Amino acid sequence: xxxxxxxxxxxxxxxxxxxxxxxxxxxxxxxxxxxxxxxxxxxxxxxxxxxxxxxxxxxxxxxxxxxxxxxxxxxxxxxxxxxxxxxxxxxxxxxxxxxxxxxxxxxxxxxxxxxxxxxxxxxxxxxxxxxxxxxxxxxxxxxxxxxxxxxxxxxxxxxxxxxxxxxxxxxxxxxxxxxxxxxxxxxxxxxxxxxxxxxxxxxxxxxxxxxxxxxxxxxxxxxxxxxxxxxxxxxxxxxxxxxxxxxxxxxxxxxxxxxxxxxxxx
Amino acid sequence: xxxxxxxxxxxxxxxxxxxxxxxxxxxxxxxxxxxxxxxxxxxxxxxxxxxxxxxxxxxxxxxxxxxxxxxxxxxxxxxxxxxxxxxxxxxxxxxxxxxxxxxxxxxxxxxxxxxxxxxxxxxxxxxxxxxxxxxxxxxxxxxxxxxxxxxxxxxxxxxxxxxxxxxxxxxxxxxxxxxxxxxxxxxxxxxxxxxxxxxxxxxxxxxxxxxxxxxxxxxxxxxxxxxxxxxxxxxxxxxxxxxxxxxxxxxxxxxx
Numbered sequence: 058x059x060x061x062x063x064x065x066x067x068x069x070x071x072x073x074x075x076x077x078x079x080x081x082x083x084x085x086x087x088x089x090x091x092x093x094x095x096x097x098x099x100x101x102x103x104x105x106x107x108x109x110x111x112x113x114x115x116x117x118x119x120x121x122x123x124x125x126x127x128x129x130x131x132x133x134x135x136x137x138x139x140x141x142x143x144x145x146x147x148x149x150x151x152x153x154x155x156x157x158x159x160x161x162x163x164x165x166x167x168x169x170x171x172x173x174x175x176x177x178x179x180x181x182x183x184x185x186x187x188x189x190x191x192x193x194x195x196x197x198x199x200x201x202x203x204x205x206x207x208x209x210x211x212x213x214x215x216x217x218x219x220x221x222x223x224x225x226x227x228x229x230x231x232x233x234x235x236x237x238x239x240x241x242x243x244x245x246x247x248x249x250x251x252x253x254x255x256x257x258x259x260x261x262x263x264x265x266x267x268x269x270x271x272x273x274x275x276x277x278x279x280x281x282x283x284x285x286x287x288x289x290x291x292x293x294x295x296x297x298x299x300x301x302x303x304x305x306x307x308x309x310x311x312x313x314x315x316x317x318x319x320x321x322x323x
Numbered sequence: 324x325x326x327x328x329x330x331x332x333x334x335x336x337x338x339x340x341x342x343x344x345x346x347x348x349x350x351x352x353x354x355x356x357x358x359x360x361x362x363x364x365x366x367x368x369x370x371x372x373x374x375x376x377x378x379x380x381x382x383x384x385x386x387x388x389x390x391x392x393x394x395x396x397x398x399x400x401x402x403x404x405x406x407x408x409x410x411x412x413x414x415x416x417x418x419x420x421x422x423x424x425x426x427x428x429x430x431x432x433x434x435x436x437x438x439x440x441x442x443x444x445x446x447x448x449x450x451x452x453x454x455x456x457x458x459x460x461x462x463x464x465x466x467x468x469x470x471x472x473x474x475x476x477x478x479x480x481x482x483x484x485x486x487x488x489x490x491x492x493x494x495x496x497x498x499x500x501x502x503x504x505x506x507x508x509x510x511x512x513x514x515x516x517x518x519x520x521x522x523x524x525x526x527x528x529x530x531x532x533x534x535x536x537x538x539x540x541x542x543x544x545x546x547x548x549x550x551x552x553x554x555x556x557x558x559x560x561x562x563x564x565x566x567x568x569x570x571x572x573x574x575x576x577x578x579x
Contacts, residue, residue: 113420117579135422143420149413151338153345165334166421168327194345210417 061091065218065249066112071121073107081107083273084121089266091217094250096264098257098293100301104273105253106146109222112251113141126217139167142211143220148203152196156187156206159195160213167214174213181209185239201232208239218249225256237263261293271301328424335418335431336438342405343439353397354446361390364513365454376517380544387456388539389512391447391468392475392532395440396503399476402436403483403496410491419578429574432484433477433567440476444469456543464542467552474559475535481566488573506532511540534558 066089073082110116164174185205225233268278365383510533538555
């Protein structure tokens with residue numbers, strides 16, 4: 058499918074300063090094109106999750122602007138919510154609900170018609186290969202199944218953009234491959250993917266463009282080939298190591314409050 | 324917009340109500356303590372009803388309202404813990420980034436609490452009837468009792484939810500149970516006001532739980548017509564309005 062040149066995510070001078078003065082995101086600007094597979098990389102504590110949470114209005118920005126499909130996130134939050142799906146680091150499932158029940162509820166909350174909900178449930182459970190366990194409590198699922206189901210759940214309302222925050226964290230290689238396969242297929246169908254991951258090799262293979270963030274700033278951005286050429290590196294991992302350096306001191310501080318949503322509200 | 328608010332509220336309430344009996348065993352712990360104390364006290368303190376100044380009723384009937392009330396008191400505090408679990412587990416975030424009226428998240432929690440109060444109240448009611456307690460005010464009185472209990476349960480659950488929204492820490496929410504015992508003890512739950520030492524009796528007057536227990540007691544022992552019933556409704560109603568308002572404020576602040 059030919060890629061659009063229209064920007065679906067427009068970020069300008071986005072900044073987040075937490076109470077206490079920590080600047081988690083420092084005047085970040087970038088654009089993501091419609092249908093693009095965009096990778097957002099960086100070491101722990103770099104500000105990736107905070108940025109991603111600001112893109113979907115989960116964390117309030119201090120300054121700057123974010124437009125999703127033309128809508129400013131803070132002014133037209135509901136319009137933005139209708140257009141985005143978000144598979145977060147914390148899977149956040151109802152342990153005592155079945156996959157089908159959760160999907161039905163989410164379909165209702167996105168105000169879909171019952172027939173549409175039924176169709177989406179069937180289609181998405183097939184996509185993530187969970188049809189056989191659709192009526193079992195999600196607490197009985199393995200880590201990989203939970204991730205796949207969370208992915209399906211984030212797609213119930215047919216979003217234009219899918220935000221994925223470490224979607225394969227803690228999964229074995231087989232489960233990881235399954236997830237990447239599903240995501241690749243969604244992008245092939247035209248969905249814009251915004252991905253954060255620590256798997257460099259896979260990011261290099263999947264993403265059309267990659268931004269690397271460090272200490273709250275974007276340190277480099279481009280296609281994998283452009284980045285390798287620009288930083289004279291053999292692969293993306295080398296680009297990553299050259300551009301980010303050691304961030305262990307920052308990581309320790311940020312790990313104390315790793316959830317930017319909770320931290321933002323302290 | 325108004326239509327979607329009611330539909331959001333409805334579907335979230337259904338989701339929350341399902342949580343009440345999944346697993347069904349989760350209903351038992353909050354019933355165990357009230358039943359235990361009711362059985363032990365009604366068997367061991369029977370002679371207390373012979374003390375001069377004690378109303379002309381059995382001790383079992385006298386403490387029956389406390390058993391119903393305590394069951395609701397214990398269970399309503401769980402709403403805050405569930406909310407913390409939703410927040411820390413990521414489910415709350417999923418709801419926040421949906422195009423729903425966010426107030427429906429809190430209101431659905433209140434529906435869950437009210438529903439649970441009715442269920443646990445009904446279980447206690449059946450057990451008390453089997454134990455031989457007589458409800459003087461009949462079916463209408465039982466409905467009135469449930470009305471007071473629902474108001475109180477929703478109000479009490481708000482304390483847990485306020486802590487959950489502000490601290491987002493399960494242990495802090497659980498610490499609200501420390502309030503249960505003073506609130507339950509500094510009342511007329513075990514003896515009529517006339518038999519309490521003066522200072523203690525005055526302290527019970529300051530405790531809203533006293534008025535709620537007295538209202539339920541009036542309905543169980545004497546039927547309608549006792550001013551304690553109105554006072555109980557007022558106490559539960561004031562708690563409901565004040566604490567629900569604070570919860571909504573805390574919720575709005577959490578979303579900012």
